[in-house]
Amino acid sequence: MIQAGLATGSDVTTIGSGGPVPLITSLTWQGQEFIDSARDEKRWKQATGTVKQKGGSVTLSVLTDLLTTLAKNALGLP
Secondary structure, eight states, X not given: OTTTTSEEEEEOOOTTOSSOOEEEEEEOHHHHHHHHHHXXXXXXXXXXXXXXXXXXXXXXXXXXXHHHHHHHHXXXXX
């Protein structure tokens, strides 16, 4: 999430850690927008269903665009 720009924080991984250990301190504006787009369960299921139907894997930016498009369609916006 930090690397994708959705959250701010730092890497607190130590030598003994089993994997990367992030310390998230807050969500960015982009992170807030993603969460707002994904919050609606019907829209989330529609987006993930479309992804599965079309190929099964997309980038975060494509998923964000899809969720945004679905939200606009629900509101009747172009």
